[in-house]
Amino acid sequence: MTAPASTPPVAGRIEYAYDYAPLQKLDFWRATVTKPAPLILFVHGGGWKRGDKTNATGMQKVNHLINEGYAFASINYRLVPTASVEQQAADVSAAVAWVRANTGKLGIDASRIILMGHSAGAHLVSLVGTDPQYLAAAGLSLSDIRGVIALDGACYDVLRQIADGGAFMAKTYVELIS
Structure with a gap:
């Protein structure tokens, strides 16, 4: 029996x-190349209050990207309500600082x-890649990342999501700003 597609590959994963x-x-x-590889650092979705680094949205990319010569990392971060969104962005910056210190x-x-995130x-x-305060707090600058890939950015227009996203989405956003 094969594992479901959302199960992360076992081979080579180090936490x-x-x-x-x-x-x-x-x-x-690790990438499948022997020279220093570019890194995709993936940040899972989950409405800021749930989710995990093994989220299928990122895990389906791992084998493809490492075989194309990229290293891949998928992070967890502190969740709402224990942490604020600003603290979550600080967690992303801390992860970038850690990988840079361990190249x-x-x-x-x-x-x-390259930073990649879903939802x-x-x-x-996007916060980390456009607002220098988050990377600066981790001793870095915007020039320390090469790019940002934002997948499913419905949350860019929060007011519209509250109005059009139904009760579940409205509750998710209202909890964040309460």
Whole structure:
């Protein structure tokens, strides 16, 4: 019997803590190349209050990307209501700082780090990739990331999502700003 598509590949996955909170961990896969590889750092969605680094949206990409010469990391971050969205963006920045500090161990090229996020993760990588305060707090600058890939950015227009997204989405956004 084969594993479902949402199950992360087992081969090569290494979990690291990038900070001290229990959720501040990342899963890492090396690229299949021998030279320092670019890194895709993936941030899961889940309405800022749920989700996990093993989320299928990111995991389906792992094998493809590592075989194309990219290293891949998928992070967890502290969740609402324990953490604010700003603290979540700080977690993304802390993960970037950790991978940059460990490029030799990870076999990655520090000048080619790309942030990718889905849904709430798209919002978080967009915050980190456009507002220098988050990376600056981690001792970095916007020039320390090469790019941002935001998948499913419905959360860019929160007021419209509250109005048009139905009761579930309205509740999700209202809880964030309450």
